[in-house]
Amino acid sequence: MRQATFAGVALALLTQNFTRASQVPLRVDSDSWNLDVSPNINATGRLVFDTVSSFLQHWPNTRYRNGHNLVPGTVPVGTLLYHGRGDSNLPAGADWVATDPEHSVIFCRGSSEAGCWHLTLIASRPLKVLYFDGSSAAKMRDGPMDSQDVVGWGKVSPERFFDEKKRIFDLCNWGKSLEIDGYVRMEMDFEIMLCDFKEGVDVVAMANLASQGRGGPGGPRRRPQDVVHTDNSTFPPLALASVSQVIQSGSWHNRYPGDRRIKLDLTRLISFYDTSLVPSLVSKRFGLERWDHRLLGISSEDIAAVLGKLTDAYTAPPQAGSGVDWDTLFKVIVDRYGDRFELLRYVLNATSDADPLVTAKNAMSQFRVMLHPYILHAAAPVPGSADTAWATPVYKFCATSHTSYIRRSAALSALLTASEHLLLNAVEEVNREICRMVVGMWAEGVTAGLDDALPVDPPIAHDSAVLMRKWQTTVNDLMTWLDWSVWIKCRPACGFEEMCYLPTWPFGGGGGGRGGPPPRDSPDGPPASPVHPDSVAEPDYLRPQPQCVRRL
Structure with a gap:
């Protein structure tokens, strides 16, 4: 009964x-x-559901590199950030910082005589940031940069996928009135495009380290297996070890909860998968595999709606939301x-x-x-x-x-x-x-x-x-x-001396997607960026599948 x-x-x-x-x-x-x-x-x-449940996790955002979300967030007080460079000067304007030092040290490049400089910064107040999901720091023309194009330039510009200096300048200029301190992106590990090194951060340490060498992780294309093999004589030993470590540091954030040093506010989430906000993309992705979903073809009206909603997210009176x-x-x-x-x-x-x-x-x-x-x-x-x-x-x-x-x-x-x-x-x-x-x-x-x-x-x-x-x-x-x-796992599981790896930019294929990047010394590229001069991307790079690579 x-x-x-x-x-x-x-x-x-x-x-x-x-x-x-x-x-x-x-x-x-x-x-x-x-x-x-x-x-x-x-x-x-x-x-x-899948993109939101994957936020700030390296594995799923490596698998599907073309992000579809804009999420306001904060970097809490006391969070350490890292920046590698060739001199002891504090960046005069916007520049890149890493959330893990293993990532920033590969940019610590100078001379064998004078070494290089590695800065440790600390957030002296909550930093207001905007998160681009996907592999949004992958310099590929196939879509990872689309959402940044929309915010910074008001349109998708595939031909400018390597225009990083202009990108960071325009994003920071766009967000200045909204008091945005930086933009969170992901490649081998997570990074922040920090708009002002004199606002909201203090220098904890400025260490003079042994230089990683001029080329860093650039140079000839390498498979991920080669990147982590210590017998590869074409890489300087120190640079080779650093590249292996940044790949491993990125893997620390592979699964939930991901990199928790960035706190996202889901009550202000904006998704390009929101068909009521962005109806123009429904027909553009119809029949496509998810690998190929991107923002190319979005209408100017939908861009205006997204940017209006994004501006409101930072300027409208705070909404507590439901508390769910x-x-x-x-x-x-x-x-x-x-x-x-x-x-x-x-x-x-x-x-x-x-x-x-x-x-x-x-x-x-x-x-x-x-x-x-x-x-x-x-x-x-x-x-x-x-x-x-x-x-x-x-x-x-x-x-x-x-x-x-x-x-x-x-x-x-x-x-x-x-x-x-x-x-x-x-x-x-x-x-x-x-x-x-x-x-x-x-x-x-x-x-x-x-x-x-x-x-x-x-x-x-x-x-x-x-x-x-x-x-x-x-x-x-x-x-x-x-x-x-x-x-998505390595089957059979990797041995203890191995790690399960998804090919990601700039390793495992051509860095420029369909068309390739400009030459490494191009004035349009960011300083000392780890790029490859290949002109053709490998299929497994665009459709990454898990593989075991050596850790030792």
Whole structure:
């Protein structure tokens, strides 16, 4: 009786929740609770979800280098930053600083006689910054610089991908009235384009170090395997060791929580995947693989809307927002399903000599593990019927478990910023599709009599092998749709003397993408930047795949 009562209450709450939620605009179809209805092909909630849950993490932003988000943030008081140079002068204007000294020392270049200079700085007050996600410091014409072009120049300018001196000057000039201190980017590790070395930072130390050499990590193209091999005689030993270390320091921030020295304000997030803000890009990315998503083709009207919203983010009266910890909520979803889907895929890909019925029942046990908190007592199949509509309440309960209160609470909903509405939609879209697919497979198995905890008499006749193949396809399609970088690993795992590496600029392929960079001594390039003179990028560089490289 208690179970039946609980089920009835739960179903009543669900009905109440969706009635109240109708007062808040939802970007879902009216028949979205149909287990056979998939998300709109142009829906971008999953892309918002994955990019946001990847912020400040090196691995996923190396995999998908073309960023699509602008996020205001701060660098807290007491944070150390680092800058390498050839003389003992403090930069007179804007320049680059690293969050790890392993990164900045590769720019510590001078002469063998006089050495070079390495500055350690400390934030003397909170530094106001803007974060560009993706590999936004990769000097490639294929898209990593697009969002910076939009902010600094008001248009995407692929031909200026190496115009770094002008880029940092114009970005700092644009943000001066907004009191922006710098811009956070990522290449081998994270860096900040600091606009003024006399504002908000103090010099902690100015050390005279042994020089890394004139070329640093530049020179002939090197595969990542070569970069970390100490027997490569074409690199100066000190420079070779430094390059190896900056690759490793970047890997410290590979996974969640990423580089926590930058604090992002998700209540002011701006995403180019927001179709209501940037509708012109919907058609531009249609049919493209995600590697090729970029901002090229964005309309002038959409650029104006983005820049207006970005200006408001820094000038409008502060909004406290809802107080929802979106960063953690996104992480909860990934934690809940990431490992389980890997295990489910492993179970379903059992060897060919395995008994399909046994494998199907093993898969059913995994479905039930994922759905157990949502399987209502009142939800039961119709004996002898293959219809799975009876599982709709389970689907609804599962899909709304993390967000129903946010939707039904008028007080909380009223506090949501526009950016938070985007984040809420992303969580809902991802959770809905996960639950739709898993509940659908589980319901099929129940009607086929494969769930011992919910027996059906009579079960629907089925071929276990056929059902297995169908579930294999469904799980693969779902994981492809989600496309989480937590599933991208070196297989088999690397040895202790190795590290798992994704090829990134400037190692692992041509530094200039399709077309290559200007010569190393070009006046248009940043001083002493680690570039390669290659003119053609390697395919694995544009579609990076994990590989084991030596650490020793």
